[in-house]
Amino acid sequence: MGQVSTLPESEGRREACGVFGIYAPGRSVAPVVVDGLHALQHRGQESAGMAVSDGQAMVVMKDMGLVSQVFNDYKIAGLVGHLAIGHTRYSTTGSSSWHNAQPMYRNAGGSEFAVAHNGNLTNVEELAGAIGMLPGTATSDSDLMAELVGRELAMSDGQEDQGALVGALMRVLPQLQGAFSLVLADRDCLVGVRDPNGFRPLCLGRLDDGWVLASETPALDIAGAHFVREVEPGELLVIGDAGCESHRPWPPAKVQPKLCIFEFVYLARPDSRLYGQELHAARVRMGEQLAEQSPTSADMVVGVPDSGIPAAEGYSRKSGVPFGHGLVKNRYIGRTFIDPEPGKRALGVRRKLNPLREAIAGRRLVVVDDSIVRGTTTRAIVAMLREAGAKEVHLRISSPPYRWPCYFGVDTGTRSELIAADLEVGEICDYVGADSLAYLSLDALKKATGVAGAGFCDACLTGEYPVPVPLRQLRSTPEQPAREEPSGTTGDRPVPAPAAQ
Numbered sequence: 001m002g003q004v005s006t007l008p009e010s011e012g013r014r015e016a017c018g019v020f021g022i023y024a025p026g027r028s029v030a031p032v033v034v035d036g037l038h039a040l041q042h043r044g045q046e047s048a049g050m051a052v053s054d055g056q057a058m059v060v061m062k063d064m065g066l067v068s069q070v071f072n073d074y075k076i077a078g079l080v081g082h083l084a085i086g087h088t089r090y091s092t093t094g095s096s097s098w099h100n101a102q103p104m105y106r107n108a109g110g111s112e113f114a115v116a117h118n119g120n121l122t123n124v125e126e127l128a129g130a131i132g133m134l135p136g137t138a139t140s141d142s143d144l145m146a147e148l149v150g151r152e153l154a155m156s157d158g159q160e161d162q163g164a165l166v167g168a169l170m171r172v173l174p175q176l177q178g179a180f181s182l183v184l185a186d187r188d189c190l191v192g193v194r195d196p197n198g199f200r201p202l203c204l205g206r207l208d209d210g211w212v213l214a215s216e217t218p219a220l221d222i223a224g225a226h227f228v229r230e231v232e233p234g235e236l237l238v239i240g241d242a243g244c245e246s247h248r249p250w251p252p253a254k255v256q257p258k259l260c261i262f263e264f265v266y267l268a269r270p271d272s273r274l275y276g277q278e279l280h281a282a283r284v285r286m287g288e289q290l291a292e293q294s295p296t297s298a299d300m301v302v303g304v305p306d307s308g309i310p311a312a313e314g315y316s317r318k319s320g321v322p323f324g325h326g327l328v329k330n331r332y333i334g335r336t337f338i339d340p341e342p343g344k345r346a347l348g349v350r351r352k353l354n355p356l357r358e359a360i361a362g363r364r365l366v367v368v369d370d371s372i373v374r375g376t377t378t379r380a381i382v383a384m385l386r387e388a389g390a391k392e393v394h395l396r397i398s399s400p401p402y403r404w405p406c407y408f409g410v411d412t413g414t415r416s417e418l419i420a421a422d423l424e425v426g427e428i429c430d431y432v433g434a435d436s437l438a439y440l441s442l443d444a445l446k447k448a449t450g451v452a453g454a455g456f457c458d459a460c461l462t463g464e465y466p467v468p469v470p471l472r473q474l475r476s477t478p479e480q481p482a483r484e485e486p487s488g489t490t491g492d493r494p495v496p497a498p499a500a501q
């Protein structure tokens with residue numbers, strides 16, 4: 001067996017953020033924003049916020065915590081306006097602090113605007129240097145983006161707010177690299193932007209009296225909007241009195257769709273639709289593909305709640321091995337209660353998951369999960385199942401080995417923290433303590449999406465990054481330098497940390 005990192009896991013990965021925007025003249029939209037953010041809570045649970053405009057002024061409210069902790073009826077009643085954007089955050093660059101909660105707000109020479117960002121910029125140092133910002137002055141890539149737009153806006157003296165914000169964006173956006181699905185608002189208009197690769201989703205919905213933008217389609221449903229279409233990679237939408245206008249800040253050659261394939265695997269809600277596909281059905285097909293590729297003799301197929309369940313259903317359907325529930329999830333344990341200390345990590349898993357002993361005891365189990373990132377949570381789950389009496393535990397993973405860090409809005413840590421970066425499948429199997437382990441192939445995963453020919457980012461599986469990524473990122477600190485060596489760059493091969501105990 002090789003070596004793996006002992007760095008904190010917190011379930012091994014951190015989700016992207018959720019963004020929401022609404023323009024509905026004549027209505028007070030703050031309650032709708034709160035509903036929309038509830039529908040996007042799974043994308044970020046560190047902080048939530050909203051910026052509202054009544055056409056005269058903009059008010060921003062944001063705080064640390066869940067949507068239900070940040071907003072109550074009293075606060076919502078004070079947020080009056082027909083135009084608003086909202087955000088749920090998980091920090092991928094910048095610390096988890098109030099200052100980095102979104103939306104980010106600027107008042108540039110009297111022109112107010114707010115921006116909410118899902119994704120990660122990859123050229124932060126270059127952008128900050130170009131405007132003379134000292135390293136570390138911007139507290140996050142989103143803060144830097146707001147600063148860039150604000151400076152451009154301040155220079156567009158004398159224009160109307162709507163024209164000025166869009167003009168500033170048309171100049172700033174082509175300078176940005178990386179992943180950014182954005183919603184912005186000034187006093188008069190709502191703006192939606194998707195980067196030229198469309199790493200993160202963003203969709204457009206129609207109300208009887210207005211428009212909605214959201215990271216995922218269930219947020220349209222809850223707002224009472226019907227789905228119009230996905231915002232296209234490389235598109236900027238301006239929504240205001242004149243309706244919905246489409247702009248293209250990038251030349252066509254720069255536009256190359258690369259939707260994050262992990263939105264299909266686990267990031268987005270199962271009832272979301274991407275590339276025209278409902279994700280629950282796609283995840284069931286991933287399980288079917290997995291059963292075809294990696295069959296085994298067993299008595300029951302169990303999914304790791306929640307995101308492993310649909311693939312477990314598919315595995316069962318294709319293999320004929322009965323599906324059953326073997327693990328129960330405590331839905332009231334937040335991430336705050338997952339202790340990051342390695343010695344206590346198994347306790348964190350036990351707080352969140354509990355085995356159904358009668359269902360498990362004496363049985364040979366196929367256990368289906370969506371991914372293994374650092375391995376320690378999987379190892380704790382396997383140990384828990386064995387303690388509950390499982391006779392055999394055969395792990396089946398509905399995605400390929402996760403070998404490279406993500407720079408586009410999912411924080412899985414550095415390469416040395418990824419168990420599959422240095423270990424072969426057999427070594428990982430030994431480490432997690434399973435009887436067998438198999439991953440879904442990349443081809444089969446793409447086939448299961450139902451849109452195999454669509455553009456996907458799969459850089460964390462292949463090391464082939466669609467855009468250049470620097471070796472040093474904002475999240476790297478002097479004590480913990482970036483040590484990745486993605487394709488197309490140079491750097492030292494990471495030295496794995498000692499094995500976790």
Ligand code: SF4
Nearest residue numbers: 260261406408457460
């Ligand atoms: S690197 Fe992986 S997690 Fe990140 S955007 Fe690409 S596919 Fe998604």
